[in-house]
Amino acid sequence: MEIHNVTEDIVLDAVNEIFDEIEREGKKDRPCTCFQCRLDTACYALNRLAPRYVVSSRGVARAETDSIEHQQEEADVVSLIHEGLQKINKSKRPHFEHQSERERPADFQGPAFNFPTIIGRLFNGNNFEPVNDVDVFLLADGKSAEMLDPNWQNPYRLVPATAGTFSFWPKPIPAETVGEERTFEFSVSAAAPGFEELRHFFEVTIKSEHVTALSFSMQRTLKLPDMYLFPPGGDEDQ
Ligand SMILES: [Zn+2]
Numbered sequence: 001m002e003i004h005n006v007t008e009d010i011v012l013d014a015v016n017e018i019f020d021e022i023e024r025e026g027k028k029d030r031p032c033t034c035f036q037c038r039l040d041t042a043c044y045a046l047n048r049l050a051p052r053y054v055v056s057s058r059g060v061a062r063a064e065t066d067s068i069e070h071q072q073e074e075a076d077v078v079s080l081i082h083e084g085l086q087k088i089n090k091s092k093r094p095h096f097e098h099q100s101e102r103e104r105p106a107d108f109q110g111p112a113f114n115f116p117t118i119i120g121r122l123f124n125g126n127n128f129e130p131v132n133d134v135d136v137f138l139l140a141d142g143k144s145a146e147m148l149d150p151n152w153q154n155p156y157r158l159v160p161a162t163a164g165t166f167s168f169w170p171k172p173i174p175a176e177t178v179g180e181e182r183t184f185e186f187s188v189s190a191a192a193p194g195f196e197e198l199r200h201f202f203e204v205t206i207k208s209e210h211v212t213a214l215s216f217s218m219q220r221t222l223k224l225p226d227m228y229l230f231p232p233g234g235d236e237d238q
Helices: 006-025 035-046 058-065 068-090
Strands: 003-005 053-055 117-124 135-140 165-168 181-190 198-207 221-223 227-229
Touching: 003 006, 006 035, 006 068, 035 068, 035 117, 035 165, 117 135, 117 181, 181 227, 198 227
Parallel strands: 117 221, 117 227
Antiparallel strands: 003 053, 117 165, 135 181, 181 198
């Protein structure tokens, strides 16, 4: 049993559908459809929609989203996604390669620990506004975690268009066999002038799979709890 936000399913599915369609049309002046731009657009919409939580397995949650009463909601989602797509495309992240390929050659053959994309949000603890122009770092065993490809950055620079949302996609790691379970220790850190350095530790337990997962799936996402930067002296624990 888990708590699940149905709005996320609707938005992520709709973003992929819309971006896939743009790719298929293949117009010359089409917006970028890379993973990062898809994710930025999904975050744009999700930050403007109310979450709808259900306690259920994912399959059950999905069935519920098909009902007619949610059609209007979906229409709103689609228009929000188009709005986000335009905004994100105008303020495209610098320094990314914005590659559109969904598949790329693996660095190694054989069993692999495939990491989920890791998403979180960072707020100013004084006014609960999203934080901008701050670098967020993902560390694995205390060292900077290597990202899957150049579309993904570490550190991640928070920009206003994504309202405090950051994302990472760690590179797969070779495994000895298929079905091997291992727990990886990560931490997210951020520092901004006038605030205490934030450090959030978390673990990800992964079962090795027979190949590296290099095609993007937004359903394979780990969401971290919201994080807050506080001025020095507080005893808030993150
Ligand atoms: Zn892009």
